[in-house]
Amino acid sequence: MNDLLVIAQIAGRRCALPALNVQSVIEVGTITPVPRSPAYVAGITALRSQTLTVIDCRTALGFDPDQWPCDHRAVVVPIEAHPYALIIDRIEDVTTTVGELGQVPGGFGTNWARIATGMIETRIGPALLIDVHALIAPLEELGSAA
Amino acid sequence: MDDLLADFVAETREMLEASEGELIAWEADPGDRSHIDSIFRFVHTVKGNCGFFDFPRLEKLSHAAEDALSDCRSGHREPDSALVSAVLAIIDRISEMVNAIEAGEDLGEGDDAALIASLEVGAAALVVEGPPAGAGTNGEPEATEPGDEDQGHAGKADAPTILRSIRLPVDLLDRVMSGVSDMVLARNDLAHRLRQAGNQPTIDGPFERLTTILADVRDAITRMRMQRIETLFGALPRLVRDLSGELGKQVMVDLEGGDVELDREMIEMVRDPITHIIRNAIDHGIELPSDRLANGKREIGLLSIAARQSGNTISIVIGDDGRGLDDAKIADKALAMGLIDKAERADMTREAILQIIFRPGFSTADTVSNVSGRGVGLDVVRDNLERVGGSIKVSSTPGCGTFFTLQIPLTLTIIAGLTVEVGNQRFAIPQSYVEEIVHASARALDFTCVGETALVTFRGARVPCVMLSDVLELPGSELSESERTLVLLRLTSGDLFALAVDRIHSHGDIVVKPLAPAVMKSGFYAGSTLLDDGQPVLLLDVMNIAEAYELVSDARLRMQLSLHDQEEAIASPTRLMIFTDFEGRRRAVRLELVERIETAPASAIERNAAGARVVVDGTIYPLVGLPDGTLASEKVRLLRLDDKATNLLYAVREVEDAAELAGAITPVPEDPMIEGLTLIDGATIALVDGHELFARYGRPAETGVKPGVLIPEGEWAATILGPLLESAGYVIMRDAGAASDALIMFEEDFEAAQALDMRFDAPVIRLREQPTAPPGAETIYRYDRNGLFAALESVCVRKRQAA
Numbered sequence: 001m002n003d004l005l006v007i008a009q010i011a012g013r014r015c016a017l018p019a020l021n022v023q024s025v026i027e028v029g030t031i032t033p034v035p036r037s038p039a040y041v042a043g044i045t046a047l048r049s050q051t052l053t054v055i056d057c058r059t060a061l062g063f064d065p066d067q068w069p070c071d072h073r074a075v076v077v078p079i080e081a082h083p084y085a086l087i088i089d090r091i092e093d094v095t096t097t098v099g100e101l102g103q104v105p106g107g108f109g110t111n112w113a114r115i116a117t118g119m120i121e122t123r124i125g126p127a128l129l130i131d132v133h134a135l136i137a138p139l140e141e142l143g144s145a146a
Numbered sequence: 147m148d149d150l151l152a153d154f155v156a157e158t159r160e161m162l163e164a165s166e167g168e169l170i171a172w173e174a175d176p177g178d179r180s181h182i183d184s185i186f187r188f189v190h191t192v193k194g195n196c197g198f199f200d201f202p203r204l205e206k207l208s209h210a211a212e213d214a215l216s217d218c219r220s221g222h223r224e225p226d227s228a229l230v231s232a233v234l235a236i237i238d239r240i241s242e243m244v245n246a247i248e249a250g251e252d253l254g255e256g257d258d259a260a261l262i263a264s265l266e267v268g269a270a271a272l273v274v275e276g277p278p279a280g281a282g283t284n285g286e287p288e289a290t291e292p293g294d295e296d297q298g299h300a301g302k303a304d305a306p307t308i309l310r311s312i313r314l315p316v317d318l319l320d321r322v323m324s325g326v327s328d329m330v331l332a333r334n335d336l337a338h339r340l341r342q343a344g345n346q347p348t349i350d351g352p353f354e355r356l357t358t359i360l361a362d363v364r365d366a367i368t369r370m371r372m373q374r375i376e377t378l379f380g381a382l383p384r385l386v387r388d389l390s391g392e393l394g395k396q397v398m399v400d401l402e403g404g405d406v407e408l409d410r411e412m413i414e415m416v417r418d419p420i421t422h423i424i425r426n427a428i429d430h431g432i433e434l435p436s437d438r439l440a441n442g443k444r445e446i447g448l449l450s451i452a453a454r455q456s457g458n459t460i461s462i463v464i465g466d467d468g469r470g471l472d473d474a475k476i477a478d479k480a481l482a483m484g485l486i487d488k489a490e491r492a493d494m495t496r497e498a499i500l501q502i503i504f505r506p507g508f509s510t511a512d513t514v515s516n517v518s519g520r521g522v523g524l525d526v527v528r529d530n531l532e533r534v535g536g537s538i539k540v541s542s543t544p545g546c547g548t549f550f551t552l553q554i555p556l557t558l559t560i561i562a563g564l565t566v567e568v569g570n571q572r573f574a575i576p577q578s579y580v581e582e583i584v585h586a587s588a589r590a591l592d593f594t595c596v597g598e599t600a601l602v603t604f605r606g607a608r609v610p611c612v613m614l615s616d617v618l619e620l621p622g623s624e625l626s627e628s629e630r631t632l633v634l635l636r637l638t639s640g641d642l643f644a645l646a647v648d649r650i651h652s653h654g655d656i657v658v659k660p661l662a663p664a665v666m667k668s669g670f671y672a673g674s675t676l677l678d679d680g681q682p683v684l685l686l687d688v689m690n691i692a693e694a695y696e697l698v699s700d701a702r703l704r705m706q707l708s709l710h711d712q713e714e715a716i717a718s719p720t721r722l723m724i725f726t727d728f729e730g731r732r733r734a735v736r737l738e739l740v741e742r743i744e745t746a747p748a749s750a751i752e753r754n755a756a757g758a759r760v761v762v763d764g765t766i767y768p769l770v771g772l773p774d775g776t777l778a779s780e781k782v783r784l785l786r787l788d789d790k791a792t793n794l795l796y797a798v799r800e801v802e803d804a805a806e807l808a809g810a811i812t813p814v815p816e817d818p819m820i821e822g823l824t825l826i827d828g829a830t831i832a833l834v835d836g837h838e839l840f841a842r843y844g845r846p847a848e849t850g851v852k853p854g855v856l857i858p859e860g861e862w863a864a865t866i867l868g869p870l871l872e873s874a875g876y877v878i879m880r881d882a883g884a885a886s887d888a889l890i891m892f893e894e895d896f897e898a899a900q901a902l903d904m905r906f907d908a909p910v911i912r913l914r915e916q917p918t919a920p921p922g923a924e925t926i927y928r929y930d931r932n933g934l935f936a937a938l939e940s941v942c943v944r945k946r947q948a949a
Contacts, residue, residue, distance in 0.1 A: 032682050033571065035618035037668045044665070044674055046682045049327030051674045053662035082662040136664070 003097050005120070006075060007127055009089035011063040013112075016120055016127040023076040023083065025091055028054065042087060052076060052085040060135065061111045077132045084136060095123045150381055154195050155248045156313065161188050162241055169234060176225040179218075185233065186215040187526065192240060194421065203258055204243050210262040211236045232264040316411050319371055326360075326367045327657070331680045333360055351865055368657075373413050375453045375462075376404035382424065386449060389428045396435050396446040397428055403453035408460060412554055416462065419527040419538070423464050423550050424449065426524070431468030431548050441545065443467065456578060459536075465549040471542040473499040480508065500540050504528040563675065565651035565683065566633060569620035574656055574675055574685045575645075581636040583650060587628045587803075602644050604634060611644040612695055614686075618670065635688055643697045658685055669694065720807040724831060725785065725798040728773035734826070735796070735834045737804055741788040744795065748777045749873050752939055757843065760784065760795050761875030768843045771797040789836070792844040796834075853887040853942045854879050856908070858895060867928075874935060888941045890934075893925050909941045 004019035031043040031054050040060035045052050054074065058065040065087075074085040099121030108116045108128060117129040165188045172181035193208035211233050217223040239261060246252075333356065340346065340353060379401045390397040408416075432438075432447035439445055450465045473496045480486045480502045486494070502508060506525040528538050536555055542548040562577035584591060584604070592603040593611070600611040611632065615621070625648050632644040658673040661684075665671060672687040721737040750761045751769060758769040762784070769784070785796040811822035811833060821835040854877045857863045867890065868878045879886050889910045891899070896912050911934070914925040926933040 030681060032684070034665055034668070034671070034684060035571075035620050036670055037665050041664055044661075044682045044684070046676055046680050049324045049331060049676060051659050051661075051676065051682045053665055055664075080663075082660070084662065 004094060005097060005122055005127070006094050007092040007122065007124065008075060009092060011058045011061060011068055012089065014092065014125065014127040016122060016129045017075060017077070017132060018129070019094060021077050021132050023078055025073055025075055026085065028072050028074045028085060028087065045085060047076065047083070047085070050083055052083050054085045054087060055136065056087045057135065058087070058089075061115070063111070079133060079136050086135070093124055097122055101129060151199065151247065154199060155244055158192055158195070158240070158244050161191060162237070169237065173230050173234065176227055176230045182215055182218055182225065186212065186219060189215065189237075191418070194425065201243070201247070204240060207236050207239060207258050207261065210265055214265040229265065232261070235264065236261055323367050323371065326364050327676070329360060330364060333357060334678055334680070351861055354865060371410050372407045373410045374404060375406045375408050375413065378413050378417055378420065379404050379451065382420070382451065385421065385424060386428065389425060393429060394434060395428060395432050397432055398446050398448050400448060400450040402450070406453040406455050406460060408554070415530060416552060416554060419530060419552060420451070420462065420464065422524065422527050427464065427466040427468065427548065431466040433469050460554045462552040462554070463549055464552070465547055467547040470544040470546055470548055471500055471503070471540065472544060476500065476502055480505070483508065497541070500542060503540060504538065562653065563656035563685065564633070564653045565677065566614070566647040567649050567651050568614045568618070568647045571620065572651055572677070572681075572683045573614070574683050575633065575635070575688060576685070577653060579635040579637065579688045581634040581642060584632045584634065586630040586632050586646065591632070593627060602632060604642070604644065609634065609642050609644050610695075610697055611646055612691070612697070613646045617691055617695075637689065637692055637697070641692065641697055643692060656685070722805050722807055722826070722833065723785065724802040724805055724826065726800045726802065727771055728797065728799050730799070732802070732829065732831050733834055734805070734824070734831045735785065735787065736836055739787045739789070739836050741786045741793070743801055744784040744786050745781050746784055747873060748780050748782060749870070750875060751777070751782065752935065754939060762786075762795065766875065767793050767795045769795045769797060770839065770843050787836070787839070789840045789844060792840065794840060794844050853877065853938070853945070855938065856886040856889045858890060858892055870931070876938065887945055888938055911937045911941070
C-alpha cells in the first residue's frame, strides 16, 4: 500500500486525505457568506468560473475555528458532482502511506469517530485518515435537523 | 431522411448500446426480473417511436417482444432460455433494421413471422450460433432462418454513412463553457489592469478586438447548450396526427411558448415524458368523436401544450379536453393492485388519488392497446424528472379534461437577474418575478405595520412587505426604513409582495449554477451565479421565501379577506410623475402614461427639421422636451410615454418622484401643451397634456429597420467609426458583398473605385482625412460627427420614402 496522501492539520490534529479525492489546494479568496445555512458552511467562493461550497472542517467537527490559526488555504474535493473547499488549519505535506490502515483501541474521540476511517502510518508519522464523503454527508443530516 | 428520423436512429442505437449489458446479464440468468424491465423499456420505446414513423415491420417485432416481456413482468409467464433467445434475435433484427433505416434503404417486405412465432410459449428454441447477446453482432441469429430476404442489409449497413451532426458528451460542453467563463474573468482582470496603466493605443485596439471575439464566442457557447423548446414541439403535431388517426380520433394540437429556451440536456430529458403523456392523452383522455358529440363537446379534441418560464423553473403544461381521470376507478384499481389499502384510500383526497397514476406498475386501461396502457411510462416519467430535480403533477376535472404539469428546474440556464444588496451582501433575484422597483421614500407607499406584518400600498392595494435582511437573518441595515428600496415581486400564483432591500445593484443575464445540497437545504436559494468581477452571489428562491412567509395564495386568502374592507376604503387616486424639464420648470405627467424611465446616450438622439428622434433598444421613437442647442450631458433621462398604441419619449433633466394629484386642476387655455396647473406640496406644477402630446408627436415606433452601413476596412473604421455608428443605431457591415443601405468610403478608395468603373448599389458617403474641404468636393471630414449623421440620416430618409 503506497497511496498518496495530502496531510493537513485540522483543529491541531494531523489528518490525511487520500490524494485521489483531492482536486487541488487553493488560496481561499473572498468568501461570500450564505445566510441561514448550517454553521459549518462558511460560504461560497469562486475558483475561476466554478463555485465552491466552503466548509470549515473545524466547525464541522464541533471545534471552535478561532482557536486554530488558519493559513487561508483550502483543499478542493469534488463530492457527488459538487466541488467543496475544505478549510483546514494548514497543509503540511503530500506523502505516501507506509503501513496498513489500523484502528486504535479506545477510538478517536466522539468528534472524530464520525469521519475517521482509521489511523494510517505515513512517512512523517501517524495520521488520521479522513473519509471526505462522511465529512459532508452526515453534515447534511445535522444541517437539516438544525 | 429528415432530422426526426436521424434522432430516432441515434436514440435507438444509444439505447441498444445501453441495454447490451442487460441483455447479456439476462441471458446468463433468465429468471432475473430486473433485467427484463430495462429490455422491456427498450422495446416499448422502439415500438412507440415506430408508431410515429411508418415502420410496420419494426413495430410488429417490437410489439411482439413487448407482449412476451409484459407477460413475464406481470408473472403470467416464466422466462426461459427459449424466450431469451427469441427476444435477443428480435433485438438483433431491430438493430439491423435501424442500420438499414440510417443508410436510407428500404426495409423491404421481409418475413418476421418466424421470429415472432418463436416468442410463443412452447416454441422450439432458436438455434443461436456464436455470441448471441451482442447486439452489434449483426446477422448471426438470422442465419438460422432460411428464406430471410434482407440478409444482405447487415453487410451494407456497416458501410460508413455521412454524419451531418455530431453528438457531444455534455461534460465536454461544460468544460468548454467554463473555460470561456474563465477567459471572460481573465479578460475583466486584464481590463482592470489596463485601465490602471492608462491609455495605451497599441494595446487597447487588439484588446478591444479580443473583447468582441470573446463576447461572440461566449454567446455561441451559451447557445450551444440552449435550445428553444420549439425543436421538441416540432415533432409533436405529426405524432398527434398519426396517433389520432390510428385510434380513430380527431385531435387538434395547440402549441404555445416555443420560444422558451431550455438546456439541451433538459430538452432530451423531457422529450420522452412529453411523448408518453401525449400518447396517454390521445389514447385514454380524448373520447371518440361520436362520444364527444354525445356529451355535447366539439367533435375535435383539443390537446394543448404550453411551455412557460416562471422564475427559476420552466413549466410545461399538457392538457386535453377529454373525459378526465376517474378517481374512483383509479382508487379501485390501486386497491386491486395492492398499491394502497382500504384505510389509506378512505383518507385520500381526490387530488392524492390522482397522483397514484405515477406509481410504478399502475395502469387503468382495461385493454392493452397498441399505443399505451402498459404501465410503463408515468412512473418512469416521474423518475426521470425527479432525477433532474423536476416534478410532475396531474389535475383533472371529470368530463372536462386532464392537465399534466411538468416543472423543470432552471439550473445551468441563463436568466435575466436583478442584483440587490442588503447588509453589504449581494443577492440575485430572477427578473421575471420583478413587477416594479419603488423607492421606499415615496409618500404614496404608506408604510404601515399590521401586527407583525409590514404593509405597503401599491396601486391602491395593500401589499405585504418582507425585509430581506429579516428573511436571511442578516444584521439590520444601517439604512432607515424610508431609505430602502422595495422590489415588488409577482409570484406565479398571482400574489404580489414587496421585498425590502438596501439598494439595487445591477441587472443583466446571469448563468445559474447549482448549489451543494447542504446550501440548497436552507430553502432560500435556487442557485448561484458569478458577477462580472468574479464574485459569487446567491440566487434567491423567491417562491420558497414567499411560501415560508405564507404569502402564496391559499395561505394568504384568509388574510386578504380581513384586508378586503380596508382596500375598499382606499380610493385609487390619480398619480403623477413629477420631473424637471430642460428649461428648469417642474412639470408633471400622469403616471399611467409613463411606461418606464430610460437613459439614452446623447449620440442616440437625432435631430432634424422634422423633430427629434431617439433610438432605444433598436427602435426609433419620436422625442420631445429637448432643449434648444446642444446637450450638455452625455446621457439623457427619458420618460417613455405609452398611449397603448404608440410610444413617445420625453426628455427630462431630472425625474423627481411620483405624487398624488391632491387638488383641482386649473386649466391654462393659453398653452395647449398644458392640461392645467395643480398644487402639489404647496408648489404649482404644470400638468402636461397627454392628449395634445400624442396628437402632435405620437407616431408608431419604427421598429426593426436598423439601416445597415458598410464601412471601410482598417483599424480606424473598426475601432472609431464602427462603434460610433452602432451606438447611433446603425448596423455595421464588414462584408463588401452584403446588401447595405449606405456605403461609407474614404475619398481615395472612392476615386480608385470610380476609376475602375465600379458600381455601388447603395448611396456612398465619402470621407476625407483633412478638416478643410478642397473646393467642390462632396466629402465629409472623418471626424465631423454631425455631418456624417446628417448624411446618413438623409440617405435613410430617402430610402424610407422610396419604400
